[in-house]
Amino acid sequence: MIKKLTMMAAAAAVFAAGCGKPSDGDGATEGGGAKPKHKIAYVTNGIDPFWDLCAAGVKQAENELGGVECEIHFPPKGLADQKSILETLLTKGIKGIAVSPIDADGQTKFLNEVASETVLITHDADAPKSNRQVYVGTDNYKAGRALGQLVKEAIPDGGEVMIFVGRLEQLNARQRRQGVIDELLDRPHQVLGQVKFDEVAKVFKGDKYTVLDTRTDNFVMDTAKSNAEDAITKHKDLACMVGLFAYNPPRCLAAIREAGKLGQIKVCGFDEDDDLLQAIKDGHAQGTISQQPWKYGYNSVKVLKAILDGDTSVIPANKFIDVGFKVVTSKNIEAFWSEKRKMAALGAKKD
Amino acid sequence: MDAQPSLLKVTAIGKQFPGVQALHNVDLTLNRGEVLSLVGENGAGKSTMMKILAGVHTPDAGTIELDGKPIRANSVREAQAHGIALIHQELNLAGNLDIAANIFLGNEPHKAGFIDRKDIHAQASKHLKRVGLAFPTDTLVADLTIGHQQLVEIAKALSVDARIIIMDEPTSSLAQKETENLFKVVNDLRSQGISIIYISHRLGEVIELSDRVSVLRDGENAGELAREEISHDAMVKLMVGRDLSQFYQRNATEPGEVVIEANRLRTSAHPNRELSFSVRQGEIVGIAGLVGAGRTELLQTLFGITPAVGGTLKLDGNKILPRRPLEAIIAGIALAPEDRKQHGLVSEMSVRENSSLPRLRVDQKAGMIDFSAETNVANEAVEKMDIKTPHLEQVIQYLSGGNQQKVVLGKWLAMNPRLLLLDEPTRGIDVGSKQEIYKLMEELAASGVAILFVSSEMEEVLGMADRVLVMHEGAITGELDRNQLSEETIMQLATDNKAAA
Amino acid sequence: MKKNILGILGLFIFIFIFTAYYSEPFLSAYNMQNLIKWSSLYAIMGIGVAFVIITGGIDLSIGSVIGLVASLMALAIKKGWDPNFAVVMLLGLSLGIGLIHGLLITKVKLQPFVVTLCGLLVYRGISRWMTDNQTMQYPGTDKLDSLFSGKVLMGSFGLPAPLFFLIVVAILAAIFLNRTIWGRYLFALGNNEDGARYSGIETDRLKIVAYVICSFLAGLSGLLFAYELDSVQPAQTGEFYELYAIAAAVLGGCSLRGGQGTILGVIIAAAVIRLLRNSINLLGISTHLEYAIIGMVILCGVAADEIIKRVMARRRTAQVTTARK
Known part of the structure; x- marks a missing residue:
């Protein structure tokens, strides 16, 4: 941690020394009196292949739209790292930030500080109580319901369903989980922003479907896997495992494979891990809900650029730009996967 | 007044x-x-x-x-x-x-x-x-x-x-x-x-x-x-001036070849003092002096704990310069240190493990402990030294001081040393054990071992030593043969009163 | 030096029976396989740190070494290195790390806590920097995959690969500690370093050996964890594992004062820690309570152990006094 902070401080110092002046003076950067590029930043909530795909969208937008320069940050270890990254960005005098808040409620005050110094938008997860200009994201509740639909398709006759997730402090995780539960219990649709959440440890019994208690792993991989293993051990009649974070479905699949229950226990997931896509292709998993993360990246940059250019018409009244999601099943897996590969290659490319 | x-x-x-x-x-x-x-x-x-x-x-x-x-x-x-x-x-x-x-x-x-x-x-x-x-x-x-x-x-x-x-x-x-x-x-x-x-x-x-x-x-x-x-x-x-008749009196034998010879040896504790002396086979040499005279430091230098900063040392005519205890041990030197608990023993280990510790290396079979040899070593030590312990597995810290010291001596006897260094060998030990240790020192000397011992107990020095080196502030201020020995002369030398000595 | 492991064994049996009674699927082959697998992985780390703890030292860098090895393995595959060569190189690197720790501690005379705490930071930083902090996998190394995380079928029961690594490591470690002169020296120096030195033991060299063994086993664990999870996150893989390893060693009877420890005890203790997790999941106890429960059980275990030891010591002293009378 100390090392990281000093490195970051050093980087900030170098950056300030090297770039401080040109960005102030007009025309000093690019030749021929071109307008200086907006310096903006894209901050994730952690490290994951998911974020590499978002980064691809960021780069795509950078290339296609022009006039912006975006640095991408992956806070490795939770809240504290994300906060210090944002602080460093402010120190550097960044013009705009798109962030995926880790703990929306807890961070509100800090995010307001950020918003008072720069243009702040949220992506992937929202902080509705903060002064962010707009939220670029998915309706995670709706996506959760779509995921519930997938579960229904996977096990039309009903059965026991268990949800796995990294942590439930995050709003998007809670919304997804609630969407799945509401769909499986055939409850009425709720409106995003006013969703009521059910208890974590509770078991919900519907007519056909039973949603077992949700296990969290705090992003620790061996816990994610052993949680899945223990669930298979504990619930003999487990019919479907639902992984809400990108790394959950592959851990579920590994556990199922080792238990010799491939196909017997269905898997529905979120996001687009290669292992999960392969399993969908092979028929071991029912499908996944992809938020097409590159669209997050792309749209975040696009919106930030528009605001910095003075065009506030991109901000809708409800401050929510829905980039939608895609339901991926065996029917459309090939096309989807090739698009993902293309974006992954772009995301991994070094500048 | x-x-x-x-x-x-x-x-x-x-x-x-x-x-x-x-x-x-x-x-x-x-x-x-x-x-x-x-x-x-x-x-x-x-x-x-x-x-x-x-x-x-x-x-x-x-x-x-x-x-x-x-x-x-x-x-x-x-x-x-x-x-x-x-x-x-x-x-x-x-x-x-x-x-x-x-x-x-x-x-x-x-x-x-x-x-x-x-x-x-x-x-x-x-x-x-x-x-x-x-x-x-x-x-x-x-x-x-x-x-x-x-x-x-x-x-x-x-x-x-x-x-x-x-x-x-x-x-x-x-x-x-x-x-x-x-x-x-x-x-x-x-x-x-x-x-x-x-x-x-x-x-x-x-x-x-x-x-x-x-x-x-x-x-x-x-x-x-x-x-x-x-x-x-x-x-x-x-x-001084006390009745010494009741104390142990050694029967000296004719000493043999020179075992250890120090020539202008300088210790790190007193780097400006040069020490020259020798000890012969079968000889028991005492080092007398007051606390802080540099006696313990001399023994530690001979044993390689604090390597010498100058001078030469010969063991059986061969030059040695132990920089670590192991080198001294291999050369045939053993030290029973003054502070038994801190330096002499591993107090949570058993009698068996303590008495065999230096010997393990010699009896090893490609790194593996030879357990039967170990038990023999321990048994021999207990027997020879008459160590009073319920069994070999007794943890050493539960033994009396005298028996602990016997274990220390026993472990070195197993190494058949050429030169045995003893630092306050009878400190904190009951009278009976003291006599046994004196007897053992004599037996060892008779078998050809050279013994150099430090003692602050005058009767021990007078009773056991064939020859006495008296130290004062890091230097040897006098060397006394058995027939020159008296408590008064030692005291004069130990307080560095040259005129009187 | 044999220490009583009955306490920890009793604890294991108690939790085992308790869980088996309340959770019917606990005893299923599948669950047992998993329990064995995770326990083996933890036990290998625990044995490593036990060596260091026996000398009276500590190694806080284990988790970071695991992360470093797992990260560099993935990087090597990505760069197209021969994976077998990479394995050899990484195990060599682990030995080198242990050597550096040992030299800093014995020759420069730094405190083990400080040296390995810095190691914890340095190796984690290097992992993240070398890999650009990217999550990576281990594609195209099926042979290594089956070596490190495969299963050997005994009828329908699959013995996980880490178990075999543990068996080899445990046997070698137990022989080293209990049968070789160096093992004896290790206990002696852990108990009384000066006393050991005065008996001709090369204490510095042995301490270095202990740190080398510890880091080597951490490196081996790194490979095993990597293939078990098929994925590495340079910032997270192995984080806090040193604490589990130390907990296993201490619960297994190693004294942080040095001079005590048994391999079997460490293995059982590692199993207790994994068993607790398994049991918490199967009994449906909130995952949020997991740390608290593990912490309490370790504390109780160590406290009970200490009390038993004191009672035994008192009895022994009593024996001696009566014997003397």
């Missing part, structure tokens, strides 16, 4: 420690503005006496009267309240604090719990002046020389209105100049009416400073010398 009652009158003090009668029926008087020196051999009871006066120990018997009134000091604080302060051999200052803070440590003048900084420094500088120190009172104690630190310690005693200051070997680590300075302060204090009890091995200093000398021997009063009677010879005569 006689008309006025003594400031301090100690009568018939007795103190017993487990197994030892440290003091027996000791009397002591101290007058106002007097420097009384307390002298005696190692273990004569000086330190115990001082600690009783300073409230560290409580006496088993006897009375202490101050100004004619009986007092009891059960703690250092109570003694201080009576105006008695002890300045230890090792100073008790906190190096990371400044002079003022040290002077008032534990006695800080305060207002409602807050330390009054201004007051502290003002008072400290007043006390500092009395001992002739002119440093700012916010100087860190760690930045002072040992001599100056000692004066700070005295100032600290003055700060609690001490009327009696006890100094235990105050000059042992001082340079000549600092010693002279200290004497000046002592004389000043005397003229201010403060009484001083001065303990020193350096009889020259005692002669210079004392108004009176009291001599202790084996925990009892041996005599007193008034100012005009004080002389080197007179003191030594009182310090």
Whole structure:
């Protein structure tokens, strides 16, 4: 941690020394009196292949739209790292930030500080109580319901369903989980922003479907896997495992494979891990809900650029730009996967 | 003097420690503005006496009267309240604090719990002046020389209105100049009416400073010398002179070839002193001297614990220079150290594991322990040394001191050493075990082992040694053959009185 | 030097029976396989740190070494290195790390806590920097995959690969500690370093060996964890594992004062820690309570152990006194 902070401080110092002046003076950067590029930043909530795909969208937008320069940050270890990254960005005098808040409620005050110094938008997860200009994201509740639909398709006759997730402090995780539960219990649709959440440890019994208690792993991989293993051990009649974070479905699949229950226990997931896509292709998993993360990246940059250019018409009244999601099943897996590969290659490319 | 009652009158003090009668029926008087020196051999009871006066120990018997009134000091604080302060051999200052803070440590003048900084420094500088120190009172104690630190310690005693200051070997680590300075302060204090009890091995200093000398021997009063009677010879005569007939007498045999020969050897503890000596096969050589004379350091150098900084060493004619104990052991040297618990034993291991520890390496089979050989080694040690233990697996810390020492010796005998170094071989051991260890030393010598032993017990040196090296402040001040041996000569050499020797 | 492991064994049996009673699927082959697998992985780390703890030292860098090895393995595959060569190189690197720790501690005379705490930071930083902090996988190394995380079928019961690594490591470690002179020396120096030196033991060299063994086993664990999870996150893989390893060693009877420890005890203790997790999941106890429960059980275990030891010591002293009378 100390090392990281000093490195970051050093980087900030170098950056300030090297770039401080040109960005102030007009025309000093690019030749021929071109307008200086907006310096903006894209901050994730952690490290994951998911974020590499978002980064691809960021780069795509950078290339296609022009006039912006975006640095991408992956806070490795939770809240504290994300906060210090944002602080460093402010120190550097960044013009705009798109962030995926880790703990929306807890961070509100800090995010307001950020918003008072720069243009702040949220992506992937929202902080509705903060002064962010707009939220670029998915309706995670709706996506959760779509995921519930997938579960229904996977096990039309009903059965026991268990949800796995990294942590439930995050709003998007809670919304997804609630969407799945509401769909499986055939409850009425709720409106995003006013969703009521059910208890974590509770078991919900519907007519056909039973949603077992949700296990969290705090992003620790061996816990994610052993949680899945223990669930298979504990619930003999487990019919479907639902992984809400990108790394959950592959851990579920590994556990199922080792238990010799491939196909017997269905898997529905979120996001687009290669292992999960392969399993969908092979028929071991029912499908996944992809938020097409590159669209997050792309749209975040696009919106930030528009605001910095003075065009506030991109901000809708409800401050929510829905980039939608895609339901991926065996029917459309090939096309989807090739698009993902293309974006992954772009995301991994070094500048 | 006689008309006025003594400031301090100690009568018939007795103190017993487990197994030892440290003091027996000791009397002591101290007058106002007097420097009384307390002298005696190692273990004569000086330190115990001082600690009783300073409230560290409580006496088993006897009375202490101050100004004619009986007092009891059960703690250092109570003694201080009576105006008695002890300045230890090792100073008790906190190096990371400044002079003022040290002077008032534990006695800080305060207002409602807050330390009054201004007051502290003002008072400290007043006390500092009395001992002739002119440093700012916010100087860190760690930045002072040992001599100056000692004066700070005295100032600290003055700060609690001490009327009696006890100094235990105050000059042992001082340079000549600092010693002279200290004497000046002592004389000043005397003229201010403060009484001083001065303990020193350096009889020259005692002669210079004392108004009176009291001599202790084996925990009892041996005599007193008034100012005009004080002389080197007179003191030594009182310090020694005991009946030795009851102690072990060795039957020396003709020594063989030279086993170890040191030539101008210099130890890191006393790098300016050159030591030359030799020990022959079958010979038992004692090293006598007072505490701090550099005897233990010499043995540690021979054993490779603190490698020599100069000179040469030959074992059986071959040059060696052990830089680690293992090298010394391989060459055939063994050491039974002074501090058994710290250096001699692995106290949580069993008798078997302790007695076989050096031998394991020799008996190993490609790194594997030869367990039957190990058991043999342990059994042999128990048998030969007559170690009293319920079984070989007994954890060694539950054995008596004598049996522990036998295990230490047993583990080295298993190595068949050429040269056996013994540092205080019978310290803290009961009489019976002592005799057994003496017998063993003789047997080993008879079998051709060269033995070099350090002892602070005079009767042990006189009884066991074929030859004695006497050390004083890192140097060998004399070498005495068996027929030259007497307690008096050793004492003269140990206190470096060349004229007398 | 054999220490009583009955306490920890009793604890294991108690939790085992308790869980088996309340959770019917606990005893299923599948669950047992998993339990064995995770326990083996933890035990290998625990054995490593036990060596260091026996010398009276500590190693806080284990988790970071695991992360470093797992990260560099993935990086090597990505760069197209021969995976077998990479494995050899990484195990060599682990040895080198231990050597550096040992030299800093014995020759420069730094405190083990400080040296390995810095190691914890340095190796984690290097992992993240070398890999650009990217999550990576281990594609195209099926042979290594089956070596490190495969299963050996015994009828329908699959013995996980880490178990075999543990068996080899445990046997070698137990022989080293109990049968070789160096093992004896290690206990002796852990108990009384000066005493050991005065008996001709090369204490510095042995301490270095202990740190080398510890880091080597951490490196091996790194490979095993990597293939077990098929994925590495340079910032997270192995984080806090040193604490589990130390907990296993201490619960297994190693004294942080040095000079004590048994391999079997460490293995059982590692199993207890994994068993607790398994049991918490199967009994449906909130995952949020997991740390609290593990912490309490370790604390109780160590406390009970200490009390038993003291009672035994008192009895022994009593014996000696009566014997003397």
